Amino acid sequence: MDASTDYQVKLEVFQGPLDLLLFLIRKKKIDIHDIPIATVTREYLKYLNQKERINLDREAEFLLIAALLIYIKSQMLLPREKPLEDEKDPRQILVNRLLDYQRIKAASSLLREKEEEELLKWKRSFLPHLLQEDAMDYIEISLFDLGESFFVLMKKKEREGIKTIKGKEYSLEEKMKEILAFLEANEFLDFLDYFSQAESFEEALVSFLGLLELIKARIVIALQESHFQPIKVWLRRKERLTNN
Amino acid sequence: MENRLKEIIESLIFISLEPLTLEKIKSVLTEFKQEEIEQAIKELLDTYVSNERGIQIIHSGGGLLFSTKPEHDSFIKRLLKIERKGKLSSAALETLSAIAYHQPITLAEISALRGVDSSSTLKTLLQKRLVKIVGRKKSPGNPLIYRTSEKFLTYFGLNTIKDLPSPEELSKILDEEDIPEEEDIAEQ
């Protein structure tokens, strides 16, 4: 293989600096346990020099390994009185990392094969037809789910953009009357819409408490068709009518 | 070839989200003659009738679909009950997350956080012993206050409640830019 074809392999094809190093070692048919560090460093830097479009994060990762290579090279060049013992070989850290990485590469090509096999087999993602069964959306939850759920909840609240607190005072009773009046005039009340109209956090809170009271007193009913769907509030009387 | 056609149709019925109509089957299997397809469907249905099978193909909603048999209903119910034991609805999950991150907390506070009345999901969590009552708040009405339980920790494999991913860690993980589409794996 001549030098001109060397450069046809773009840096982007490599997963990272270790991938590039491994590639160089394999290409030169070098024994991974006995790396000619000077040659490899030279080759590695040659590849790095053709960086055209790699982003800064990636560049830093590649440079980090370059620094390690140069450091090892300098260690190797230091005059020694007697030959290095194996564990003192400055290359050992690099060799270990490469061996670990090589195994990961091997495992990932194995997983790729398995993935390809499995993708040909289709499994159902829905509950099959049951004779008389209430299919509810139950999920197995992980710690990540729990955290994510909280995160989404907080984001939602942030977006709802509860406005600054004003001095005005709101009475619970007034709010309850207001909600009832709204429900008399309208079919139902869209929960989020209603609260987004609140002028202040305080007003939203009082409205909310008022609504809770009305629900508790079984005057109104709040329904949500499914999770993350808008919550609608109905007068109980009307709700019965629609059911009939 | 005929057998292969029968197999293909069977797999299509299996994977279809809705009852699979004859028209749909024909429109997918364009390389087969219509009569061939009809014949294969007939034979497929016969196989299911004659063999002792736990599942069946039924005509429903204008198409074909797989279904269990009524006589196995009680066993299926038992299985579903077991499968759901360790599971939570998404509403319960949300409630649990609100409690985990805001404990000690009252029901009104949970409901305010979620924007939905949370009393029934809280009840579920109490029944599953993932949440416990730890006392009353010294405020009007003296509402009960809740915390996550020891079982909650075991369920998630945590040593202490401090092991929960912190809101900062969560935003670090979740606020990352979205990954380009081509990396997505299809939902299975």
Place this chain on the structure above:
Amino acid sequence: MENRLKEIIESLIFISLEPLTLEKIKSVLTEFKQEEIEQAIKELLDTYVSNERGIQIIHSGGGLLFSTKPEHDSFIKRLLKIERKGKLSSAALETLSAIAYHQPITLAEISALRGVDSSSTLKTLLQKRLVKIVGRKKSPGNPLIYRTSEKFLTYFGLNTIKDLPSPEELSKILDEEDIPEEEDIAEQ
């Protein structure tokens, strides 16, 4: 009676969205002897192997699961109007391998193993439920630790994590491997 048991088990496997384990089958079918159940499962699997069927029962993720056959893939894609199923990115696969072979593992450890920052890949894997958080490491900063999930097993058609070759076996595979042609790598 025996046939009935086979039928019941078939319907249970069919109805379960996740791989159905032998333990679960036994815990549902308490009125049957364990040996009877095991025998019936064996016979059920034999039926599927010998008959020409469009669907099959596979061992995956520690249990039994229905799936279509690989050879019908193209027809199913036509039915579902899917061009191809998305594959994981190489970065995602590499990260998964690092986790699978070094679990439990922290993000910093994953990044060190790969030589590249792996936070956004890890996020993708968490969202795809292929990886889970299992607690914190007792080390400075108490970082979160990760493991592969049950879905990881099913996704790759593994029955248990032990189905993966051991690190020693991997090294052996590597030693036997030929030096790849440069072109091959360039195409990746």
